[in-house]
Amino acid sequence: MYKNLEVISKVEHKDSNIKLVENFSYAKEEINAPVTVAEFYEACKNYPIVFAKDKDNVWFASIMLGYKEKQNIFVDDKGEWEKLHYIPAAIRRYPFIFINQEKSEDLILGIEKDYLSSDKKDESRKLFEKEDNSELLNGVLKFLNQFQNDAKVTSNFIKQLADWDLLEEKVATIKTASNEQYNINGFFVVNEEKMRHLSKKRKEELCEKDMIPLITAHLISLSNIQKLGIK
DSSP states (O other): OOOSEEEOOTTTTTTOEEOOOOSSGGGTTOSEEEEOGGGHHHHTTTSOEEEEEOTTSOEEEEEEOOSSTTOOTTBOTTSOBOTTOOOOHHHHTTTEEEEEETTEEEEEEEEEGGGEEOOGGGGGGBSEETTEEOHHHHHHHHHHHHHHHHHHHHHHHHHHHHHTTOEEEEEEEEEOTTOOEEEEEEEEEEOHHHHHTOOHHHHHHHHHTTOHHHHHHHHHHGGGTGGGGGO
16 A cells, blocks of 8 residues: 655655545555454444454454455445445555654654645645644644554454454455355454353453453454455
């Protein structure tokens, strides 16, 4: 989705504006997207929510947006997202994103370079006003910080499930209307059988940590796997 990131600098971009993102064509090749626990209740209505680990062995939640390589089935040829379907925050944050720095836990703000502009028609979308962040940029930072915080909560939530041995690795088989078959692997889901046999103390812990509604939303969402093939 991000092809040419540039770090935002108050010096280099003091006169830069941001082009308006007019549609979701940029997400047309995304077959999954990360989501946070704050999004589970909306996302579960439309997409399967599954769990996985990133290259650093950190847990995250993701929704399935397709089953063929580079084909998001929820974005049409005009770049329109399917109506009445939830659009995840990870998609909506584009063209901005936080970038990890080597040897530092601090994040820096990056942007897809093609959306930087010096055109006067984009002046209402400035990054900076004199020496200060513009209202637009402050809004972006607030959104990204909230997403980052929610992502940490999500990772801890899934790690707790893993520590309690409640996750199992699965393979999803999707059959299309034309009888094609696709297998998706490398993801984890909650094992309902193990949930049923939890000790009373463990069930109480789940309730105390408000994990039951999130687990329920995740399990409900899995019924959307087979729906991917009939879109």
